[in-house]
């Protein structure tokens with residue numbers, strides 16, 4: 343079992359995948375882990391379209407490449423398409439805040455949980471914010487009203503090398519008082 347801090351260090355955006363297919367059980371475990379993500383008022387403002395059919399995965403990959411940014415994702419074997427659902431907040435909270443006020447943060451935590459569980463299973467992932475939204479909606483028959491939050495590409499990494507992370511220094515990040 344990988345130590346949590348170690349897991350956060352080895353999780354990285356994977357942009358080159360091997361030809362090995364991803365087992366459905368592993369995808370399910372990632373989703374089960376993400377299902378436990380905390381959210382404001384436990385509103386769970388998410389749902390997922392999980393793609394592991396090779397033909398559909400290839401079509402989804404094309405929607406991420408069309409804008410000239412994510413061509414390298416073509417070899418990913420599976421995708422999680424994370425959708426933003428309406429959040430039902432507790433009445434006392436709903437009087438103060440818009441229903442979706444916390445949703446993006448909740449969805450970010452959900453997305454990260456997916457990637458960490460995938461990493462623990464030996465899978466590579468890449469969170470993709472750039473993709474052709476209308477085309478993706480068309481392929482996966484996603485309601486026009488439902489925001490597509492993020493796409494997560496999944497597959498076995500072609501190269502197991504772990505890169506150094508570029509991050510803010512600790513002192514820039516935090517101020518203890």
Ligand SMILES: Cc1cc2nc3c(=O)[nH]c(=O)nc-3n(C[C@H](O)[C@H](O)[C@H](O)COP(=O)(O)O)c2cc1C
Pocket residue numbers: 353354355356357411412468469470471472473507
């Ligand atoms: C909201 C969001 C959107 C992202 N969109 C893309 C993307 O479209 N293409 C891509 O290659 N990486 C994308 N990334 C990955 C980031 O570039 C990456 O997480 C960051 O550079 C840190 O590198 P690491 O994930 O390897 O630690 C995205 C990450 C996030 C959180």
